Amino acid sequence: MTDKPAIELVGIDKKFGAVHANKDINLSVAKGTIHGIIGENGAGKSTLMSIIYGFYHADSGEILVNGNPVTIRDSQAAIATGIGMVHQHFMLVDNFTVLENIMLGAEGGMLLARGVASARAELKRLETEYGLEVDPDALIEELPVGLQQRVEILKAMYRGAEILILDEPTGVLTPAEADHLFRILKVLRDQGKTIILITHKLREIMAITDTVSVMRRGEMVATRKTAETTVEELAELMVGRRVLLRVQKGEANPGAAVLSVRNLTVKDNRGVTMVDNVSFDVRAGEIVGIAGVAGNGQSELLEAIAGIRKPTSGEILLDGQTIDKADPARLRDLGLAHIPEDRHHMGLVLKFEEYENSVLGYHRHPAYSKGPLLDLEAIRKDAMEKIERYDIRPPNPRLKTANFSGGNQQKIVVAREIERDPKMLIIGQPTRGVDIGAIEFIHRRIIEMRDAGKAILLVSVELDEIRSLSDRILVMFAGHVVGEKTPDAGEQTLGLMMAGIAA
């Protein structure tokens, strides 16, 4: 073994149009280690990894593998260099079998028949060596995500990867699955493979990595030995200043229940039960936070309450009235506002001008219409007022929404949903990818809403955000509400509950 780093990046730079995703990145990953990379959403982690894997091309910069400069023209070159990658969004063909997916691109000859036998044998070997069991003849679409990810890892190993990149592998895994994954990664490392692991989750970084690098807004801001750093330091590095964990707020003054959820069961698009027999209340003047690892049913729960997804069974009551038909428009009329998790695909139409988004969903409201027509004058005036009140920049309602930055886009959504004076507000990931200034602003607005007697249901994967805003915390795990806590419950306790270990 040499001392040469397994992979070294020098001055990598990448722009997507106006977005500067990677700015002059330098990075060195030692051979036989697990190297973590953390950073907020949109920090540029996936972009950087995709450049190493030859999926994107850097505008400038150099890549060295084992000390030798390499040109990675495409993924084939990356594979040939011994680099494998498990993408954040799986790159699998759903209606192919595991075996076909693994063979794709490494078929071993013009005819499939020839390669199949050796592929099966090789799979067997990998299975026993690393504990990567999976039925080679199963169809991908019939496998749970955990196993799909295993197929992705197998794909990389099958191609003889020496350097394995995993882009947010645990986002979709249950804690048990994540643990299993980590055990596999350790085995791989001990056999001399190099692993780059991307995640937002500081705990995971502390648990498994040897070294960790932090990215912020396209820049590589620091690299630390894991043993020599702390969660707090990493968090600070990630967001660029000391994290404000506590929001100023007074005592809650809860009134009657506004939202009641009774025995709710919801399935996702694939028909998997994501919310399983869940019941709770949200009262006027309180914030109920739902904590949980992403993918434990929170999204589906919010969508069901917001009327976007039809529940399979159970009941949702607003002000004691049963909502029998999923219809977001009617729910809005009844005073239910919804700040969605995904502003790009749900909360906003990026191609529309700002003022159009400022009434999306409320466009049928009498204040914004004259008969069948939209009252453009009223809408633009209203949009301008919101822009001023929420300090949305640039202050131009005729600008295309895509041209606002993430934080300002989120403010457009927040302003729209709060300003129509709802009774009930459901919020998903209010500050994802939003800068600190905007976070504070949005948090303050949420508290003001509570103090004005609104009922608020909040979902966030950021435990700190949940703890600082909520009056009560429900923890979701695998589709169940596994317990209720007050915000002063320790991080440890909540963490264990989120992992499904304690209740």
Next chain:
Amino acid sequence: MSTASVPLPNWINYGLIPILNLTVAFLISGFVVWLIGESPLDALSLLIQGALGNGEGIGFTLYYATSFIFTGLSVAVAIHAGLFNIGSEGQAYLGGLGCALVALALDRYVPWYVTMPIAVIGAGLFGAAWAFIPAFLQAKRGSHIVITTIMFNYIGAALMVYLLVHVLIVPGKMAPETRTFLQGGQLPKLGWVMQLFGAKLGAAPFNVSFIIALVVSYLVWLLVWRTKLGFEMRTLGVSPTAAAYAGIPYARTVIIAMLLSGALAGMMALNPVMGSSARLQVEFVGGAGFVGIAVSLMGRNHPLGIIMAAILFGILYQGGDWISFEMPNITREMILVIQGLVILFAGALEYMFRPAIVRLYQQFKRG
């Protein structure tokens, strides 16, 4: 770095690029003309002369343009809702049935201005009805609207031929067509409009449906950009997920958009059926539904752009007739060649020149 997301000013996006695309299409057409041994310049001058050289030519140009405005609007309305309606051709065909039935029923009792509004409704209803099943299948069953509308073009053609041959034909006549409508079923020509400009309409069938087309264009603009329904259609068109979030009902919006699209296509029938031949004939649509695709693409799905593109295609059709009359070597199908090239370059290859233009533009801004 990719250039796809670099914003360009409107005059480039809506002016320079379409003109560039169009120019290439015409250059290649000119090459074809040259290939068959005729002079492209002569052909071009004949084209202009035939289409715009006298009142009658202009009349014909506007007559064709009228049909294309309707079908272009039809395609555009669907596109705004994210639907590719290839079925305007069939919907227009059925629209012809609607307006012919009205004309046949009323022409001997009432004057044209009574028949006309009812015929507009009849044509619209029949066109919409023909769009309904594909719309329903898309909305409720997720069947691909492109495929179903193609199928319905053929089903519509079979149905119309059956009706004309077996039901509507005048007994004893050779051609499968209805009887000629009386005065009450014919739309008056717009000779007076031409006279305002000191030109003579001659025999050109430029008629009142042109005015209907303009009014409808305005209404479509109003619908798409000024109404709640239009807002919902556009939302659905660019972001189905945002539409679901906003409580915009998918099935209802898809069906309404397609019904409107079908109705617009159907109204096209007014122009040839009541405005020109005064009877319902086989194949009277003559590809206008497909031209609508080109017109809508070129007009960037905006009524104003559609009117301009429709007139351009009107010039092509009328001028093309003239060319084929004057240059027997060039048959009228040259129009199809040009049309195909325009669709190719203004539609499928619309981004071909963009990267180069972006680079030039950036250099220009820097320099």
Next chain:
Amino acid sequence: ADVKPALVYGTGGKFDKSFNEAAYNGAEKFKTETGIAYRDFEPTGDTQGEQAIRNFASRGFNPVVAVSFAWTSAIEKVAAEFPDTKFIIVDSVVDKPNVRSVVYKEEEGSYLVGVLAGMASKTGKVGFVGGMDIPLIRKFECGYEQGARSVKADIEVFQNMTGTTGAAWNDPVRGGELAKNQIDQGADVVYAAAGATGLGVLQTAADNKKLSIGVDSNQNHLHPGSVLTSMVKRVDLAVYNAYNDTKNDKFTGGVQALGVKEDGVGAAIDDNNKSLITPEMQAAVDKAKADIIAGTVKVHDYTSDNACPK
């Protein structure tokens, strides 16, 4: 007088080797004889015909000949707009003083080729493939059937129409397929009255070593040895006469119905098919012709009552 002749074809195209080509030949003949050039136009769709006719009239062409019933209403309109121009329509009747309508007694010509078909058939089955399903084409079929039956009373006549729209004149693929069906059913002579579609019928008969009968123009040369005869319809004469009459100030409006007697229709016998026509067949045709002229044989006209006697 001043003659500036123009010719508008039917939608089958100028060189369909049949109906339109006959018209073309007439115009060419006039041109070679008199040295007077003419202008022609081939509309490819129904809407173009009217425009072309009007274009010619407005540019001072005179006379304007329109061959095909498809231009009936076009001529009706344009003739009213240009009362000083002479128009000729073939295959249809337009009642205007400046229009001459030339129609043919196709049933008579078809009767003659029917006689030949009936005698040539060994299987006792013959076929007929029509173009567009219109009374005019039924008239061909009916005459053919009568002729065949006159020589073989129990003969079976298969008949198919290619289509119901103008496209049926230009669909040799379907024409061939229909002919093949009839041949498979036992027909050994197939008569095509279908414009360019007939080319496919004649081709299929030749491919299958069966006999065929051409139409309108003399098509015997297309597949020598396979084309039994052609039912010629002298559209060329209609065109030629129209030009000549105008030139000589002898143009008359009204209807001209041309039959066997006027030599407007007939069965073509030439070098290409001589070997297929036995002396008995020749004699039978000559007799049928004489009988029709004499009036002793009356061929039923389908269009008179939209029915064919069985």
Next chain:
Amino acid sequence: MDYYDILINVLSSTIRLSIPLIFTALAGLFSERAGIFDIGLEGKMLGSAFAAACVAYLTDSAWLGLGAGILCSVALSLVHGFASITNRGNQIVSGVAINFFIAGITIVLGQAWFGQGGRTPQLSPDSRFARIILPGADAARDIPIVGPLYANVISGNNILTYLAFLAVPFSWWVLYRTRFGLRLRAVGENPGAVDTAGISVAWLRYRAVMCAGILCGFAGTYLAIAQSAAFIKDMSAGKGYIALAALVFAKWKPVPVMFACLLFGFLDALANFMQGKQVPLIGEVPVQVFQALPYVLTCVLLAGFIGVATPPKAGGVPYTKER
């Protein structure tokens, strides 16, 4: 004629009418399984018919005609590929454009070169694909049941007919048993998976559309110089769209494609045969019913009443890595 003879006749007609559909639908299969929608099948078929007829006429060789037909159709495929793969244009629009262009250019050039109203001159027997009489066909004719089937349906077709039926298992084999096929099916479902496996999405898709081009070339050639003896304007007459319907009807699978095409060909044959004949209880069925039936059936299928037809997932969507 007894019923069996009728059946034999209709079957032999079915075969003749299905061949262009089979070639074309298989062409669509290759293209669409790779994620490129192809409504330009009609245009490619027509274009290759024209090229085949022109070259066969000029060279007196059917095989050169076939080569020209294939070349022309592949060239059109490359245009479609250039628009929809390289330039990420709308695939439907590109297909429509090709259909228009070909519908026009064949007539314009045909008229300019041959002066026969867009038709090409009649071909001599040498320049066409002749019927092949299989050994023993005439002798077998009198054997009951199988005899006529062999002599009239199986024998007596041209070489392209047999090639069409070979193309079906061959396509199946290519798609499901070769590396190229595996990749092609993958790129139509998830081009990202193909790209990250180190395979060029663009080149793979180009090869797929070229396969489509080759097959359409056979279809067009069959129309012009096997089934008929000249190019006639619009001679594809919507067969490209019927083939598309058959492709959907067969749920994008090679062997069902053949059966769907045979079914649609059968309907066409039946329409010819039933003309003017009375059906008990119903009377004469208008030919338009048979003409519309393939489309109606496909819509019924699409409505989900006969199973579900799920198109390849990435179909119609241009592949972009960078926004």
